Amino acid sequence: xxxxxxxxxxxxxxxxxxxxxxxxxxxxxxxxxxxxxxxxxxxxxxxxxxxxxxxxxxxxxxxxxxxxxxxxxxxxxxxxxxxxxxxxxxxxxxxxxxxxxxxxxxxxxxx
Amino acid sequence: xxxxxxxxxxxxxxxxxxxxxxxxxxxxxxxxxxxxxxxxxxxxxxxxxxxxxxxxxxxxxxxxxxxxxxxxxxxxxxxxxxxxxxxxxxxxxxxxxxxxxxxxxxxxxxxxxxx
Numbered sequence: 001x002x003x004x005x006x007x008x009x010x011x012x013x014x015x016x017x018x019x020x021x022x023x024x025x026x027x028x029x030x031x032x033x034x035x036x037x038x039x040x041x042x043x044x045x046x047x048x049x050x051x052x053x054x055x056x057x058x059x060x061x062x063x064x065x066x067x068x069x070x071x072x073x074x075x076x077x078x079x080x081x082x083x084x085x086x087x088x089x090x091x092x093x094x095x096x097x098x099x100x101x102x103x104x105x106x107x108x109x110x111x
Numbered sequence: 112x113x114x115x116x117x118x119x120x121x122x123x124x125x126x127x128x129x130x131x132x133x134x135x136x137x138x139x140x141x142x143x144x145x146x147x148x149x150x151x152x153x154x155x156x157x158x159x160x161x162x163x164x165x166x167x168x169x170x171x172x173x174x175x176x177x178x179x180x181x182x183x184x185x186x187x188x189x190x191x192x193x194x195x196x197x198x199x200x201x202x203x204x205x206x207x208x209x210x211x212x213x214x215x216x217x218x219x220x221x222x223x224x225x226x
Contacts, residue, residue, distance in 0.1 A: 004153075033212045043200065043222075044114070045154070047214040091153050095211055098167070101153030 002027045004094050006102035013082050014110050021077045021105045023092030029053075033095040034068065034075045039104070040088045048090075051075065082109045113137065115218035117203050123224045129191035132221045136184070136205030142166075143180055144215065145188050146202040154202055160186065161209050193225045 003026040013019045025034065032053045037045040049059060051068050059066050063080045079086055087109045092102045116135040124130050136143050141162050146154035157176065159167040162183035171178070175194070180186040190197055200222050204215040 031211075035214070037217075043202075043219040045202070045204075045215070045217040047216070050212060050214060052212060093153075098156065099215075101155070103151065103153050 002029075002094055002096050002098065002100045004092055004100050004102035006092055006105050008105045009103075010106040010108070012108045012110065015083060016081050017109075018078060018080050019082050019107065019109075021079075021090050021092075021107065023075045023077065023102060025073050025075065025092070025094045027094060027096050029096040031096075035093040035095065035099075036066065036075075036077050037091045037093060037101075038088045039091060045091065048077075079107075082107075084109050084111055115203055115205055115216050117201075117218035117221055119221055120219065121222050121224075123226065124193055125226050126195055127192040129189065130193055130223065131187050131189045132201050132203075132223075134186045134188070134203030134218060136186070136203070137216055140205035140207055140216070141183070142206045142209035142213075143186050144204040144206075145178055145186070146204065148200045148202055148220070150199070157188070157201075159209070166209065190223075193223075195225050198223055198225045 005024045034051045036048040039045045065078045067076045089104045089106045091104045094100050118133050143160045145157045148154045157171045158178045160180040163180050178188045200220040202220045204217045206213040206215050
């Protein structure tokens with residue numbers, strides 16, 4: 001069975017703080033994909049990043065970075081120097097035979 | 112490039128009534144998905160179409176939910192009769208050809224309230 005756990009329900013930070021969103025997954029598949037999506041108040045989910053199970057290289061994109069560790073089945077997402085526009089719900093997702101989403105972490109960035 | 116279009120944006124109905132949602136995916140996208148997102152939860156796949164054929168409807172409550180994608184473009188999702196627990200946001204998404212590593216493009220959703 002596949003499962004995605006986002007233990008942090010809600011995080012509040014002040015602008016310019018760094019924040020890390022945790023994601024832990026479970027799967028028996030040897031080939032799978034991990035995703036992060038952002039859901040702003042407007043409602044549509046926006047793709048942020050994709051990782052396949054064979055690529056443990058960390059990635060940085062501007063203020064965003066992702067840390068994938070197969071040994072701990074984690075795919076954590078860090079926002080550096082957070083901004084008010086980062087306020088949204090962030091979903092981690094796992095794709096084996098199906099795409100399974102976690103329950104999301106609501107990030108509130110206060111000015 | 113136009114995104115995934117959904118309508119209506121909001122819908123309020125009473126239990127046992129019927130309701131329909133419409134989705135127009137991104138032009139050229141062969142794969143279309145309907146997700147149900149209950150408040151405080153992640154989206155859950157209801158049905159996946161590849162062109163006009165159903166790929167996965169294992170989590171669709173078929174006694175009350177139905178969906179179609181005639182001509183392999185637009186899609187409608189119907190609930191009849193609605194129950195209180197159907198209150199949720201219904202998200203439509205599309206992707207180019209349904210490969211495992213594809214990113215999905217989502218619409219803004221239809222927020223359904225069943226009273």
